[in-house]
Amino acid sequence: MLPTTTSVKPTQRPYISTNHSSITTRWGSRLKIFCYGHNVDQVHMQMQIGSLHGHISSIPTNNSLTPHAYITPQSDMFVICTGYIHHKAVTTTHIAITVTGDKPHFAHTRQLISLHEGEDHTLTCTPQGFPTPVVTWNYARKLQQLLRPLFQKMTTFMIPPIITLQQKLIIPEGKPSSIVTCQVQGFPTPSVTWETFDHKFPSNVQVHGQYLIIHNAGVYDGNTYFCKATNPAGTDIKFIHVIVNHTVKPTTVRPHVPPVISSSPIVEVKYGSSVTLNCNATGYPEPQITWHAHHKTIHHKTLLISRATLDDDGLYLCIAINDAGQTQANTVVSVTGDAPYITASPSSAVKHSGGIQSFRCAATGNPQPNITWSYTSYLHTGSHTMPSHVTSSDGRGIQLTNIQDSGKLTCTASNPYGTVSAHANILMSNSK
Numbered sequence: 001m002l003p004t005t006t007s008v009k010p011t012q013r014p015y016i017s018t019n020h021s022s023i024t025t026r027w028g029s030r031l032k033i034f035c036y037g038h039n040v041d042q043v044h045m046q047m048q049i050g051s052l053h054g055h056i057s058s059i060p061t062n063n064s065l066t067p068h069a070y071i072t073p074q075s076d077m078f079v080i081c082t083g084y085i086h087h088k089a090v091t092t093t094h095i096a097i098t099v100t101g102d103k104p105h106f107a108h109t110r111q112l113i114s115l116h117e118g119e120d121h122t123l124t125c126t127p128q129g130f131p132t133p134v135v136t137w138n139y140a141r142k143l144q145q146l147l148r149p150l151f152q153k154m155t156t157f158m159i160p161p162i163i164t165l166q167q168k169l170i171i172p173e174g175k176p177s178s179i180v181t182c183q184v185q186g187f188p189t190p191s192v193t194w195e196t197f198d199h200k201f202p203s204n205v206q207v208h209g210q211y212l213i214i215h216n217a218g219v220y221d222g223n224t225y226f227c228k229a230t231n232p233a234g235t236d237i238k239f240i241h242v243i244v245n246h247t248v249k250p251t252t253v254r255p256h257v258p259p260v261i262s263s264s265p266i267v268e269v270k271y272g273s274s275v276t277l278n279c280n281a282t283g284y285p286e287p288q289i290t291w292h293a294h295h296k297t298i299h300h301k302t303l304l305i306s307r308a309t310l311d312d313d314g315l316y317l318c319i320a321i322n323d324a325g326q327t328q329a330n331t332v333v334s335v336t337g338d339a340p341y342i343t344a345s346p347s348s349a350v351k352h353s354g355g356i357q358s359f360r361c362a363a364t365g366n367p368q369p370n371i372t373w374s375y376t377s378y379l380h381t382g383s384h385t386m387p388s389h390v391t392s393s394d395g396r397g398i399q400l401t402n403i404q405d406s407g408k409l410t411c412t413a414s415n416p417y418g419t420v421s422a423h424a425n426i427l428m429s430n431s432k
Helices: 143-155
Strands: 015-018 022-026 031-038 042-049 056-058 068-071 077-085 088-100 102-106 127-130 159-164 168-172 177-181 183-187 191-196 205-208 211-215 223-231 234-245 257-262 266-270 275-278 280-284 288-293 296-298 302-305 314-322 325-336 338-344 349-351 357-360 362-366 370-377 389-391 397-400 407-415 418-428
Touching (some): 015 088, 088 211, 159 223, 183 223, 257 314
Parallel strands (some): 349 418
Antiparallel strands (some): 191 223, 205 211, 275 302, 357 397, 389 397
16 A cells, blocks of 8 residues: 655755754753754864854764764853855854853851961861852951942942944855854943844844854845843944845856656556555756655655555656756556466256255465355246355355255356356256
8 A cells, every 4th residue: 555644845955953053051061962964965063162253173073964972061152063065165053052050159158257366277168159169268458348338339330331233244145154243341241132123033043142143144134133232221222234145156056957757657566466666866956756646645756555456556646846847757557466267166966856065166366256156047047046055254165955946056256357157057856
């Protein structure tokens, strides 16, 4: 029978998917990062400590197309996954990793210790936090008490946010990754958000704090984005106009070629056997192949017919499609079998009226033939009423238990590929 699959719309655009878009993890935790390349030759993984402008280093991986790596981040960082076609970077995505911990604090502190001159005393400092805090000691006299009022005044001093942001950014269409940085000054440190007028971001635009990242820029990414910075002292907003220039592909780019299908026009399969239909298609980009048959759709270049029956007999349509065109080819599946052949016929007999007689009939064929019995009376012309009888479970044997009239006993074997019959004459020695 035909398998059934769910239709999945193919995509030809190179892109990279990951098992995380962003991660918040505890300091020292071990993470497993996956990068999945789609429509690319290979994928490289790199990590960048701190901001997206920090130092980049490669990550050893185990696979060139679907690499994964185990990392133990010690600070905030980015994992950069880059897809290549013919050793040229065509798509990039970032995974932002934020590392958290517990700020150092003291469960018990002593504010004042009184000592006699010349007395020895041991001071202990046991902070709590994660990761374990580094302890340093400072010694100050009463000068700290004199400066405390000045420190208190400084904590009430605040600076409103000030944003530095370019007003316009021009990006060539298809650029793997573009980063816009919203530089903010202020005290306390302002919080930064990005917005658009319609409050919607394309799926290939990511926001990480002060960074706006545009992957694989397309003309639909052209928009006005604004950065908003806020702290208790106020708010600042700046706008940037992003323009994506449509680029004409150079003539040296590999031309797109419509699909060409190679398949068998006629396929024969024995009843009850299995067969695989192949639809091989060439073209660039690689064509997506779909089989259509008996109101079912299979998205694969091979189609398995298992335990074939006459329901599988008929026309199968293979369609190959890419962005350069579409073509199709027909394959006719013929399910063949063997007509019935009687290997053992019932034997004629002479019996007394009311007697009991057993008969057998055997036949071969593919599929196995179905055997039926009938009886025609010689005395009553046109009468086909079977005498009292008992039929075996496989239909091959029959026992007539009360024969009254002479007649002809017929064994018929049939399957979808034909019908054949065998006869036995039964004569009653005292027929009425």
